Amino acid sequence: xxxxxxxxxxxxxxxxxxxxxxxxxxxxxxxxxxxxxxxxxxxxxxxxxxxxxxxxxxxxxxxxxxxxxxxxxxxxxxxxxxxxxxxxxxxxxxxxxxxxxxxxxxxxxxxxxxxxxxxxxxxxxxxxxxxxxxxxxxxxxxxxxxxxxxxxxxxxxxxxxxxxxxxxxxxxxxxxxxxxxxxxxxxxxxxxxxxxxxxxxxxxxxxxxxxxxxxxxxxxxxxxxxxxxxxxxxxxxxxxxxxxxxxxxxxxxxxxxxxxxxxxxxxxxxxxxxxxxxxxxxxxxxxxxxxxxxxxxxxxxxxxxxxxxxxxxxxxxxxxxxxxxxxxxxxxxxxxxxxxxxxxxxxxxxxxxxxxxxxxxxxxxxxxxxxxxxxxxxxxxxxxxxxxxxxxxxxxxxxxxxxxxxxxxxxxxxxxxxxxxxxxxxxxxxxxxxxxxxxxxxxxxxxxxxxxxxxxxxx
Numbered sequence: 001x002x003x004x005x006x007x008x009x010x011x012x013x014x015x016x017x018x019x020x021x022x023x024x025x026x027x028x029x030x031x032x033x034x035x036x037x038x039x040x041x042x043x044x045x046x047x048x049x050x051x052x053x054x055x056x057x058x059x060x061x062x063x064x065x066x067x068x069x070x071x072x073x074x075x076x077x078x079x080x081x082x083x084x085x086x087x088x089x090x091x092x093x094x095x096x097x098x099x100x101x102x103x104x105x106x107x108x109x110x111x112x113x114x115x116x117x118x119x120x121x122x123x124x125x126x127x128x129x130x131x132x133x134x135x136x137x138x139x140x141x142x143x144x145x146x147x148x149x150x151x152x153x154x155x156x157x158x159x160x161x162x163x164x165x166x167x168x169x170x171x172x173x174x175x176x177x178x179x180x181x182x183x184x185x186x187x188x189x190x191x192x193x194x195x196x197x198x199x200x201x202x203x204x205x206x207x208x209x210x211x212x213x214x215x216x217x218x219x220x221x222x223x224x225x226x227x228x229x230x231x232x233x234x235x236x237x238x239x240x241x242x243x244x245x246x247x248x249x250x251x252x253x254x255x256x257x258x259x260x261x262x263x264x265x266x267x268x269x270x271x272x273x274x275x276x277x278x279x280x281x282x283x284x285x286x287x288x289x290x291x292x293x294x295x296x297x298x299x300x301x302x303x304x305x306x307x308x309x310x311x312x313x314x315x316x317x318x319x320x321x322x323x324x325x326x327x328x329x330x331x332x333x334x335x336x337x338x339x340x341x342x343x344x345x346x347x348x349x350x351x352x353x354x355x356x357x358x359x360x361x362x363x364x365x366x367x368x369x370x371x372x373x374x375x376x377x378x379x380x381x382x383x384x385x386x387x388x389x390x391x392x393x394x395x396x397x398x399x400x401x402x403x404x405x406x407x408x409x410x411x412x413x414x415x416x417x418x419x420x421x422x423x424x425x426x427x428x429x430x431x432x433x434x435x436x437x438x439x440x441x442x443x444x445x446x447x448x449x450x451x452x453x454x455x456x457x458x459x
Contacts, residue, residue, distance in 0.1 A: 005047065005049055006048050006049070007049045007093070007099070008099045008101055009085055010043065010103050011081060011085075012054055012061060012104075013053050013055035013084055014104075016226070023057075025104055025225070025226075027060055028231055030235050031239055031263045032281065035106045036103040037064065037065075039103055040070060042108050043113065046110040046114050049069075051071040051073060051091055052071070052103070053075050053085070055077075058072075073088045073090060075087040079193075079195050079196055080190070080198070081196070081197060082187050084198075085180070089181060089184070093177060095178040097120065097174060097175070097176065098177050099113055100175065102172070102224055105171060105224045107238065108221060112128070117174060119174075120212065123210050123211065125173060127173050127212075127213055128170040128171075128222065129170055129214070129216065132166055132168050135166065135168045138168040139153060139154045139155060139168065139199055140162050140163065141202075142162065148211075149213045150206050152199035152202050167215070169199060180201070220237065246267050253273050255275035259273055260278040264281065264282055265280070265281075266285070267279075267284075270288045271288065272290045274293040274295075275293050276294035277292075280299070281298050283297045284300070286304035286305070286306065286321070288304055289305060289307070290306075290307045294310055295312045297314045298313075298316065299315065300316070300319070302319050303319060303320050303323075306319050306322065306324070307324045309324070309326035309329075309345075312325050312326035312329045314335075315330075315333060317334070317336065317349070318336045320339040320341075320356075322339050323338070324343070324344075326343070326344070329344065329346070329347045329348070331343065331348075333351065334352075335354075336353040337349070338354060340356055341357060341358045342359045342360070346363045347364045350367040351368050354371045355372045355373040358374060359377065363379045364378075364379065368391050368394065369383045372416060373398040375396050375400045376402065378404035380405035381407075382408070383408050384409040384410055385410045393410055394411070397413075398416045400416060402414070403421050403422030403423065405422055406420050406422065406423065406424045406425070408420075413430070414426070414429075414430045415431045415433065418432060418434050420437075421435065426438055
């Protein structure tokens with residue numbers, strides 16, 4: 001097999017013990033997608049075919065990319081980076097170019113990969129390096145007196161003099177595939193872990209005059225994530241990038257440092273996002289909408305011109321143009337708020353449709369219901385949709401008025417234009433334009449209040 005399209009082999013087989021987690025390191029979420037998905041996205045954006053080398057929790061890693069064109073290979077035993085890349089040779093073409101990337105370096109951008117590819121030319125190996133005053137656990141790049149690359153020395157094997165080298169290996173490489181096929185089988189394992197180092201290829205290429213180096217200016221971009229603090233740091237960088245992209249596209253963030261906007265969120269122009277807002281999953285917000293302080297939207301579909309007032313939660317729900325939500329409202333899955341409708345403070349909706357211009361303004365629960373156009377639901381009203389065994393439907397016709405503190409016991413149909421008196425418990429259908437009152441009769445006992453208070457004092 002041969003192809004002109006370059007490949008990216010992404011190393012994602014490790015356990016990541018320093019994360020102190022039962023979850024594989026590369027699967028830790030960052031702004032809505034797994035850490036390794038950011039590396040895959042960068043590879044794709046640079047025009048590469050992604051190949052993931054997996055081992056630990058490989059079923060979960062594969063599942064995270066279900067339905068995509070990502071290729072996978074299994075590293076049968078984790079014997080170092082050289083062994084990991086050798087595992088990928090089975091899916092690579094016989095010749096061409098491959099970029100090797102770390103699955104735990106989620107901040108790498110496509111433009112950096114493109115620059116590495118552009119510099120590679122006819123080299124056997126091109127490696128990306130950065131300058132770092134304290135190289136810590138990173139491998140150091142040694143150069144000869146004329147400045148040509150000689151070898152990469154891993155930190156654990158470096159002498160005191162070598163550890164003073166400030167040019168370090170960033171873990172991003174470009175290889176000639178045909179050359180790599182001939183060299184990888186000849187690399188010797190290193191004691192004490194019997195691991196094969198991919199970095200040894202640079203010394204081999206240098207002896208052939210085919211080693212190149214690209215010096216990168218931003219260590220933060222290419223740094224790997226090894227523990228939870230570094231994960232949090234990477235999350236902050238990615239979040240800032242997302243905010244910048246949306247901001248330059250016309251979204252107004254009133255307090256950008258306090259919001260969370262995940263990778264797949266879509267926001268139209270002229271949208272205003274207030275402080276403390278969290279936007280997750282496949283949320284979409286249409287042009288000119290306003291999202292008030294401390295709202296939480298998950299997989300929400302918000303159309304144009306919607307106002308979501310403060311402290312509202314919208315989860316897997318749809319809000320049509322010109323509607324108003326909150327404050328302190330909760331829309332649960334399959335809630336649909338139609339054009340110009342209002343869901344007010346402390347109202348909860350679930351699996352229900354609120355028709356155009358309808359209002360549920362205060363302290364109500366609307367579940368498994370169809371509310372017609374222009375209907376008005378009073379404060380404290382609930383649809384009693386669950387009898388302990390099954391859920392049942394409530395239908396409220398267009399223009400109906402439901403008085404405060406009413407309970408509508410499903411299954412039930414309130415006809416168009418009907419009026420339900422406040423405090424009613426409705427168990428039977430109400431015809432169109434009828435008035436229905438279902439509550440105990442009021443009984444006033446003259447003078448009884450004074451007698452009641454007198455008896456209370458005696459006790």
